[in-house]
Amino acid sequence: MSGFQYEAPATVEAAVGFLAGAKGNARVLAGGTDLLVQLRTGAANPDLVVDIKRIGELRQISGNAASGFVIGAAVTGAEIGEHKELAKAWPGFVEAMELIGSTQIQGRATPGGNLCNASPAGDCTPAMFAAGVVCVIAGPNGRREAPVEQIPTGPGKTSLAKGEFIVAIKLPARAKNSGDAYLRMIPRTEMDIAIVGAGVNLTLDASGACTAARVSLGAVAPTVLLVDAAAKALIGSKVDDAALARLAAAASAACKPIDDKRGTIEYRTKVAGVLARRAAVIARDRARS
């Protein structure tokens, strides 16, 4: 690791000030489970690191299922997993966050870090795409909001401008009869990187027909994908076998994966359809219950 300046401001405004005023390259530090590894290997070489964990507002989960939850950007996976109401309303999002790493990693890792690390294989990011998360972003011009799918632009790259950072993620108000799910395929049962991840979030009406759906895929393209065609396959259907088959075909068709030792193009493409289908069944059953 080479040297860098470190700041741990107590307010969002002060953090923006440091990030915007930095000479050279500045990095936000949330849980550090990606950043510290990158500092160690030299993959990241910042001149300034701004730790956001001392900002009180970022350490809280507020709201509820009906109004929508707001999760501060310094809230960890362990804290998210302990929030019963959140886990009840958004089991897919919470499970995806909890899949990340070990108990030790959970004690530090954040959803915002997963998103801004911008790995196509991040586990929480596809679940946030499916959930329709909105990011609250602070910057030199004040605050703005952006849909989560606008944040990652390529491996390790985001659309955030200099001086900007994510202060919170917002889960939308939960409609009745809704459910979400995230599944990943890994060669082991724990502590591994997804070969494919699939997130589904849907809402049913009183007759069981799907009125809204979002489907996402991880690890099959340079960024996490929101697959509109797969969502359209569900909307209007009863999420029956025919609709699930169309969803699986649409998910596979959206894949532009890499070929590596972890999984071939053919394998990833096939598994994307299978996982999307399985996630949709879980989301549907959750919406029904």
Place this chain on the structure above:
Amino acid sequence: MSKFHISATVNGEAVEYLCDPKQTLLDVLRDELNLTGSKEGCSSGDCGACSVTLDGRLVCSCLVLGVEMQGRSVETIESMASGEKLHPLQQKFLEAAALQCGFCTPGFLVAAKSLLEKNPNPTESETRYWLAGNLCRCTGYDKIIRAVLETAADMRGSK
């Protein structure tokens, strides 16, 4: 780059140290405070040999910066025994041969203690998942898992 002057609590005692932003908490514990019980196996969060609790949460000290510690409290393996009296987990690890070379042992003990504080009656599966971030090259894990489960049963029995 100037050094930071940090005041923190380590194993219940107030300590002060100077550190560089690039030093990890593990570097500080081992190199500045001479607490060498926490081990460095990988420096990338994978092996758990550096496990400590930070304000009560189990974390890898190799993934925490020393400068983050201002006003915070850390517990390491050095605080586990009371003087000469071993913690029941430590005693059981010895009796059940839950270690061979011992390099992974401080991390496993710290992590297992944190599990039993949260859940005094974990299932085998819960124990294996909780400890999935602690790697051991020697034992094959079974003896470690059994030692943790037996200690949990003993500790419940003695309450």
